[in-house]
Amino acid sequence: DVKVTQSSRYLVKRTGEKVFLECVQDMDHENMFWYRQDPGLGLRLIYFSYDVKMKEKGDIPEGYSVSREKKERFSLILESASTNQTSMYLCASSLARGPRQPQHFGDGTRLSIL
Amino acid sequence: GQNIDQPTEMTATEGAIVQINCTYQTSGFNGLFWYQQHAGEAPTFLSYNVLDGLEEKGRFSSFLSRSKGYSYLLLKELQMKDSASYLCAALSGTYKYIFGTGTRLKVLA
Numbered sequence: 001d002v003k004v005t006q007s008s009r010y011l012v013k014r015t016g017e018k019v020f021l022e023c024v025q026d027m028d029h030e031n032m033f034w035y036r037q038d039p040g041l042g043l044r045l046i047y048f049s050y051d052v053k054m055k056e057k058g059d060i061p062e063g064y065s066v067s068r069e070k071k072e073r074f075s076l077i078l079e080s081a082s083t084n085q086t087s088m089y090l091c092a093s094s095l096a097r098g099p100r101q102p103q104h105f106g107d108g109t110r111l112s113i114l
Numbered sequence: 115g116q117n118i119d120q121p122t123e124m125t126a127t128e129g130a131i132v133q134i135n136c137t138y139q140t141s142g143f144n145g146l147f148w149y150q151q152h153a154g155e156a157p158t159f160l161s162y163n164v165l166d167g168l169e170e171k172g173r174f175s176s177f178l179s180r181s182k183g184y185s186y187l188l189l190k191e192l193q194m195k196d197s198a199s200y201l202c203a204a205l206s207g208t209y210k211y212i213f214g215t216g217t218r219l220k221v222l223a
Contacts, residue, residue: 042215050209102147102159
């Protein structure tokens with residue numbers, strides 16, 4: 001079974017802090033994604049990566065950056081946390097090749113910015 | 115633009131059948147996914163359709179009409195554990211998954 005592990009289930013940080021959210025997958029997937037999930041808005045894509053050191057902006061990249069130095073690890077960075085970044089953050093991974101490749105999600109990190 | 119619509123909430127009775135609809139508009143359509151998400155947990159993959167027609171997997175079936183931009187998820191013999199949110203997601207191109215806001219299903223005894 002694919003395992004996507006996010007470093008924290010719950011995190012509380014202060015406005016202006018630099019925040020790191022880590023995600024690791026164990027199935028050699030090429031693609032990795034970061035979403036945030038807010039009530040009434042669904043999942044919104046922040047960034048994704050299709051290979052090591054490659055990254056593409058999603059729909060809401062402002063205020064975020066990412067790092068993918070190794071294939072199994074994809075980090076989301078909040079450069080200077082703000083209260084409107086309080087949300088549930090979900091990491092996902094998928095295979096790049098072949099049909100019917102669903103995304104596999106981590107359990108999420110509920111981040112509160114005070 | 116790219117858009118997915120699904121109902122916000124549905125209620126059904128244990129043992130019944132429920133159909134959750136999803137309409138989508140997307141360029142470079144490359145398939146439609148359904149996920150189940152229990153409160154406080156990660157979404158888990160249920161089904162995938164890329165060709166028109168019905169895909170059956172146990173108590174769950176999913177249907178796709180590409181010409182109508184329409185899909186549904188059919189849940190039979192509902193159980194209490196089926197109470198969850200059901201997310202519809204369209205794949206646009208190779209990487210871009212567009213998610214609906216989810217349908218919260220309540221199964222009543």
